[in-house]
Amino acid sequence: MEQYILLISTQDAKGLIYNISKILFANSINIEQNAEYVDPETKNFFMRSVLSGKISENILLKELKEVLPEGSLIKLNKKTKKDVVLLATKESHVLGDLLIRYVSGELNANIKAVIANHNTLKSLVEKFDIPFICVSAENISRDEHENKMIEQISQFNPDIIVLAKYMRILTSNFVEKFSGKVLNIHHSFLxxxxxxxxxxxxYERGVKIIGATAHYVTNDLDEGPIIYQDVVRVDHSYSWEDMRNAGRNVEKVVLSNAFELLLNDRVFVHRNKTVIL
Amino acid sequence: MEQYILLISTQDAKGLIYNISKILFANSINIEQNAEYVDPETKNFFMRSVLSGKISENILLKELKEVLPEGSLIKLNKKTKKDVVLLATKESHVLGDLLIRYVSGELNANIKAVIANHNTLKSLVEKFDIPFICVSAENISRDEHENKMIEQISQFNPDIIVLAKYMRILTSNFVEKFSGKVLNIHHSFLxxxxxxxxxxxxYERGVKIIGATAHYVTNDLDEGPIIYQDVVRVDHSYSWEDMRNAGRNVEKVVLSNAFELLLNDRVFVHRNKTVIL
Amino acid sequence: MEQYILLISTQDAKGLIYNISKILFANSINIEQNAEYVDPETKNFFMRSVLSGKISENILLKELKEVLPEGSLIKLNKKTKKDVVLLATKESHVLGDLLIRYVSGELNANIKAVIANHNTLKSLVEKFDIPFICVSAENISRDEHENKMIEQISQFNPDIIVLAKYMRILTSNFVEKFSGKVLNIHHSFLxxxxxxxxxxxxYERGVKIIGATAHYVTNDLDEGPIIYQDVVRVDHSYSWEDMRNAGRNVEKVVLSNAFELLLNDRVFVHRNKTVIL
Amino acid sequence: MEQYILLISTQDAKGLIYNISKILFANSINIEQNAEYVDPETKNFFMRSVLSGKISENILLKELKEVLPEGSLIKLNKKTKKDVVLLATKESHVLGDLLIRYVSGELNANIKAVIANHNTLKSLVEKFDIPFICVSAENISRDEHENKMIEQISQFNPDIIVLAKYMRILTSNFVEKFSGKVLNIHHSFLxxxxxxxxxxxxYERGVKIIGATAHYVTNDLDEGPIIYQDVVRVDHSYSWEDMRNAGRNVEKVVLSNAFELLLNDRVFVHRNKTVIL
Incomplete structure (x- = not known):
């Protein structure tokens, strides 16, 4: 019996849960898991349900649309592996961690390719029998390079694009093209x-804790909705390289946790923040 | 408009959410917050809703009972301050922390009394204009002492009894008398x-992290359902007294977090574990 | 036998430890604890030793001065309680926590007074038999108020001034007057x-972790050397008031940890950072 | 100019630091880093110094031996890569993490081989051009198997043996053979x-935090000196498999942190505990 994930984001209204659950009940659909949240400021209602049963996608979506307010977000995703493209530059710690998790069967994903602007990681990626594509940025303009990247990425039609320490700034063109699909790891506690x-x-500021932040990429660099963060304690004896090394462990764990949330359809975006159900 | 908290714990069944939400909808009751959980092993369904509207308690309970399986737990608590009795012995750090929070208005509770088996904390408690009752255990048997304690506690008819470092072992008589109401802080990461x-x-084991555990008290000492835990890092330079001092900060925070969960009716007990919604 | 804490901060040089330990050995002084650190960038040497034995302060300081480079910081503090003044405004959570620790004997300090710019905390402080002084800022200029504060503080000649949520900005006059003595708790992860x-x-940024920072006060607001930090996890369901409440627990623990470091002479300041031995 | 790490563990005595630093000074040796610790209970003195200069190993050791008490531990290790053998069974998450760190140049080690009792990890290991040796335990006795393991390990004469989820119990024969060299990761907060x-x-106990522990292996299973621990928060919605998955991230980080401490000669063992300088 197939499982589906139903995601609803809409303006709150009286009887919402009643109306939705009535439809599910009438269609003999089981609710395996259910989580709801209402933002007390904006009165936006979020719901994530794991459903099972004989589900006729079009009928269910149509019936839900009828009882939900105009403009509601309603998604019904089959619970399957998502297609993912990884972008990288030269650093291997985050990418390597994802690859190891992938071959270990820890990730509910199909990694279609790794695309990088340098060749440094080619041999690492190919150890894992994953296509490695290098799109060099040398001797071409920023726009040209990005267009080539978009072309390469697009052929895989990915559900999620993970910036696994991809060290180039993305233009609004790129961001809009893959809106809501791009996950980045920033190496600080944003x-x-x-x-x-x-x-x-x-290091210069002399902080006693450092961290990492996984967030959706938006047009404002480092300003996208935060998905997950974590920290680690440091002290005066840490050089900035020591901090970077300590931070790498955090980056790996933070990115991997955020990635898992995305793979399981658990993240809503609302007013530049995330609601995680 | 008054708020209520509805708590339901029952065997999962098809249409449960539909049936419950139908009743709430029919009675024009708003669902301000809603959380559900189904234990995948036991198929027990848990629900906690914050409701508002003109609520007729008896009618609502009766209607819910009709649609829910026999033996379901259904509670409808008005969202008000709970009556609390604190038990202590000689240590002041946890008790003092609760008292400071209380006078600062941080606790949604009425502290009716502090009852202790020693007089040590009398002057501290009375600073805060809270009745202090000493029930000395000297020259009387364990059972006699406990009966006196029960008598003193019972006059306040508390919703919650907090063992704020009460260093005596409770008999099954006490535990059953106040079943599901007694919160303890244990000074280790159980x-x-x-x-x-x-x-x-x-200290003897040379651990690198110590912790504290807040749990419901049951007949098995230190074996009750765990509500909240936290930890703090230590190292070889800590004597056991240093560990105790570091641990005190954790004890305070852990107990206070668990207490807040109880004050907000967020904790279900299921198979010697807690479900927190 | 009295204990002393010896603090040395100086430019690193060959034979430094040898020269210092020679003097201690020659004076029959025991080294109970010893920690050193050399900043690899600036080559500054830091040393903190707990000494015991029959110590003649003047002789020891003179002999150390002879072997250490010109301009070295050399301090020899008797291991006793430090005199402390607390500054507050209206919030009780941090102040109350310090007071409870104080009456519990957890703090190796003499709290000489609490000075506040409002009367709100008077009754709380007086419960603990500590002088409460209100220096109202009403109808007087910033400078006038601060001068009155300085006057009141100065009469106690404190070793440490703790800003226990004192919500006024200090001028450079104040900061210089009590240079290196003022500890602040900032309610964010600076x-x-x-x-x-x-x-x-x-809340607006939608972070998943919040924190608190204890730091020395310098002329640049929120830019002084950081002594201690800690964090707590939050999520989308936290209103900003919920974040503030969660943050208060962290503020208390962070301030109290930093305060303890100061009471034990464990903090050096170096280039707007702290070295903690 | 070569760097050395000097490790001393001995009964504390007056003038110890003076005597040691005199020898270093007389031999024109620089102390790059220095850390000392005296166990207040046992009065054992620990010292770890990073030295540089023209160092004549035999002379330095001889001179130190003359001034230190009989039976002192004195080690002088050149600061080079240590030889390491990894032992594994079937699980890839910890092993894979070490291999990725290794090819990324994060580990100051030579991984000489991976030895396992199953063939499962062969293809993963060989991706990294590291010898993989399978010593099957099938159809042979425990002792026979272990002897074969010892034989295989011994040919590499490793400084450190890392049990990267090696799921077999070691006999005292093995433990004594490689005494003080075997690092294990235990998948709980010991x-x-x-x-x-x-x-x-x-999962059965319903804890709210799980952890992992890296420790030296001794004859008592799971009772060896603890080197590093860390934890992660879980809740009622975690199945035991979810806990295992969450725990794997912790295991990786904990083992890697402990391994780094060993690679940098920072761990002393004292009374079944570790002192980390």
């Missing part, structure tokens, strides 16, 4: 240390 | 270091 | 959310 | 959940 070289900034 | 002097045990 | 209302800022 | 299937135990 919003502390926005921008370049956060570990050096953290 | 199940590590059960029993006496956990900080000395932790 | 450098994130500098300035007013950090919990609202954190 | 001493909680000793023995088999700690995640199932944790």
């Amino acid at each position: 919003p502390a240390f926005i921008g370049a070289n956060p570990y050096k900034q953290a | 199940p590590a270091f059960i029993g006496a002097n956990p900080y000395k045990q932790a | 450098p994130a959310f500098i300035g007013a209302n950090p919990y609202k800022q954190a | 001493p909680a959940f000793i023995g088999a299937n700690p995640y199932k135990q944790a």
